[in-house]
Amino acid sequence: MKTYHIELLVRLKTADTVALTAKNTLRRDMGYESVLLDVRREERWVIQVQAEDLQTAEKLGREFAATRIFVNPNKQTCVLKAAESGQAKLSPQKQDEGGPYEVGVIVSYYQDGKAVSARDALRHTYGYGGRIGNVERGVLWKLLLSAQSPDSARKTAEDIALTSSMNSGLLTNSHSQTYIVL
């Protein structure tokens, strides 16, 4: 048995008003009108699972997605990826030459009760027991940025990601959340 990471990226089928509000606030109230072209958002779950091989891990991932814990098929769709722990580069950054650049930012809480509840539901309610390791939940923000270079786009994404004052940053409050710029 090996440890695999299953990543579920869940997005709304309908317009995402949270992403739209974030985009409008950043553009209209925070001065990013000329550089921030679009904001999209996906909920990201990472489930650590014990499996015999990659195919089994993927099969388990499909079963998890069907539990309705993570995905409501009436309004959401899901993309599933599985990889052996420590080998995969999950949610890789898309880099187009010449821009605009899409930069991903994953925001998650230090203490997330929903992730704990999901883990416990898989272990106990659905009977996967000890095969289930840690479950993490976060939001993957995808910022489409007009910039001179990937580094410049990444710097802008950092500024947007970390809230340090009333006037700067939006996506993360570092006192309760952590973030990664991909």
Added chain:
Amino acid sequence: MSQPNSRIFLPKITKVASKTQKLGSSSSHKLREMKKIAIIQYPGSNCEYETARAVMASGMEAEIFRWNRDAASLDEYDGYIIPGGFSYQDRVRAGAIAAKKGIMRTIFGEAAKGKPVLGICNGAQVLVESGMIPGVNPGELEMALAPNTGTSGYYCNWVHVVHSTRKGKCAFTRFFEKSEVFPMPVAHAEGRFVTRKKGLIESMYDNGQIVLRYSTVDGKVEDRFPVNPNGSTDNIAGICNPAGNVFALMPHPERAAWLRQVPDDTGDEYAEAKRDAYGSWQRMTEAGPGRKIFESMREYLENIPY
């Protein structure tokens, strides 16, 4: 067909303008003398009317100020209340979007002049996200109101809080004695005061900024559910800025502003008074513990010129 009882339930709104809802006495002379409080209504706010009633009952004029009005006109008011609810549907993070709006920049400037600002529940989240609370370094994000622990979600119940700073430190607790315990309701999913800034909590204690803490009915601060309903650091329920004129409060004082709102089984003096008041509507309309928050605000405005 006549509906004889419907009159009882009509709201006491005396004027409704296109973008403004004024609530208060019809006496213009009285209005001129009364302090005028702006109650900020964001899309998703849902406690503005009962907050306005508590303000009026405390001898001030209340005006609901919609988010799409000219923020600069806020300087006409004597004080500000950001009420509870779900501003901008809690999108991104509770209070995060509202904190970025021009209204908060204006209130930030007015607070620096000494005007009182009260944030209740979602309003407290807005004050924290805008860096006005704790305000050790004004404008800097120094805390968060994180998701509750212990209940794993939204929690709504009556709790007790103990006044933990010296009398007179905070503009909104001037009528509370040190160590006074009283009941108020909480209703939130993200109410846990946390910080990762080393030494901040200690300096807040030194400054007298830890105003209210969740406690037992006897005033014991015990870090266990349901005494601490959300896992807040040091059982913190309410924090003021160093000057004492900005106050972020997770419980809802406007829902405890009349004795009739208070439960009769909380084991405190208000519960006893409620039981004694059964059968007397006049006694039921007497002030509840939350009224003192608003009366303190009025008293601050009348005695501290800014």
